[in-house]
Amino acid sequence: QIEMVISQGIIQILTNLLMVTAIVVALYVLNWWLALIMTVFVVPLIFLVRLFAAAQRQAFRDQRMWMARINAYLNELITGVAIIQLFNRQRRNMEYFDQRNSGALEANLRVLFWYAVFEPTVVLFNAVTITAIIWVGGGASLDGAVSIGTLVAFISFMQRFFWPIRELSERYTMIQGAMASAERIFGVLDAPEEVVDSEGARPLAGVRGDIRFDHVWFAYEPENWVLKDVDFTIPAGQKVAIVGATGAGKSTTMRIMVGLTPATSGTTEVSGRRFADLPNPGLEVGVLL
Template structure:
């Protein structure tokens, strides 16, 4: 468990400046499939703008041509048109909200689907560097921020722009002198916007980084809550969380300061402009240069003109938060899928012989410390191989390389005489069944956890796999049998029950090669006995690799490989290794026998 969620120099803090134009270009790729909805929204913008802008003009006509002259002829028709304009505005605004929400949700769906699909293709080294909570933030709240671009960001800015242009044309046509007084607000607003633009983007980038660190810390500590409680670390965890939470609070407050300053200045400029307009308009009426209806219409139009200007701060805040989120999402999508099927990759043979050869393999999780050093060995088809060694000797790393969770840095691995990098990655991984020490089950049904949703594995095959590992009787005692719901990570099952289900999963996929990585280390003797009986069936006519700390597990292996500090030091049968003077295997065996 980490004590702090923030690490200087992390990927979040090294985000460079990415121009808005590039973000919009990439977002457009997700908008393009829904361009019909976008077109409809643009049509609505223009029609809605017309319905809104005609209202003050109708008021001007009513005052100057009817109320001011005490002429009621046509006033009722004018009122009817005004009412229709209001009704049209209401209906069009509802339709606009619906279309924008639908467009935004479609884009969010596509973007989130792509982000998750890309995550699944990334190599294990990526997940070594990035906390789960941070990645959850990318796929959830960061993507959701993009939705705001459509509901209250870019599209609404365009709608406001159409409205402002319409008002400019109408005001100039009505009285160009009063229009110039109204337009005097534009240069100060542009100046204020330019002053706050960079600061607000930076502030919201910091906020989203703080949210990601909060999520990462929460995910880690909720997952490890039993450890926290058993070791009495609640206070320390609370203090660490408070520190990260304080970072988020300070980042949010800084963003609020910029936002509120921007909003206040924009409103101040608009208020001053309106006061000047009233003074100039009143003077114009007294001088006989402006009619009262024109001034009322000007005030109405000015309110409609200033409102988008005042809301520009909110729109701009949304856009800055969305652009900061877009940087992070596209940063994830741009992460290279370094382990993938090569061009012209070939399928793994349907009848895999299971011949495995490591040739001078060197690998390290970082460049400075190799975990495996020039390792070479050959496993013949159908051979049962044990792999032993001290903790950290590289046993599990062998398997991670075999299924290409990582790629070798030097040397090569051959499967049936072909470099594994030439096989289709999906085929390669399906041909190797792995049962780990820590069984992992998904929330879902028992049967679904055995088949993992593979359409080629039907109910009969699931039941046959369960019988093969003798877990069928346990499943049949469950109230819903194979449809019984399993909670997250299998929390409603014992370790042994979970392990037997993962064995059934491996059998159901019928792999050509079977790997057991400390698979019986966490189970009770009775469960282990069931597993050992099942192994006799599982391992027949199948190449198998058994990684073990307990040497009794590999005693009957055809051959045992002994790793030490990343090197293959010894290999042979149990009896051959025991007679090696000062041998590592002999030392391990003696220690376990004494224990």
């Protein structure tokens, strides 16, 4: 949707905006007080568009959120299908998937609801405005205040005015969807770094490759220790296998080893340098080499 807005939507939106501006100028030139009557109906329409935009944006956010949950859970099911069958969890996992699917269905229905309400609202304002212009302009024409030709031309321009408005309403829906997608993308890009380089951090000058954990403790939650007083040294070039039960801290040890997660307490070193004294990219290169 972001690609469609950039490649197609922007040009059409600018074209329609220019057309609307030109038609408004022409309407005020034809008859300024009839144009004021039209403005009385257009201003509430603009207010409603803003309300619809907020509701549509939230509906699109929910839609993207549920689709992301479905895709993530589906990936887990596919990659872990052997374990699911081994523990006979097919029915339970299907129930979890149905819950996510139901949430996505409700979110999609809300998107369709606001789309179904939005465009008919624009059409309704179009019909009401033209009816009001015919009613007022027809009476003025009978009194001789407005000529028949001016009234016909004004109504013709009015119809042309609401046509790009309807197209803009369709593009507006596309924009709301694209903005909801962009919010999720920038939410990831703008996420704060979990590990921040310390002041004076310098890259490794010489990489030997030995790794040392000196009485390392780590907890994701206070007092719920994953690693307790871990102490070991891995010489450069040595092959080491980390073996343990699920939840024993194997992945956490590797995350600390490459600098993705800082230890809660204790000292970690690579090539004789403390992890805390190394910039994150330099630490990763040092461990890999």
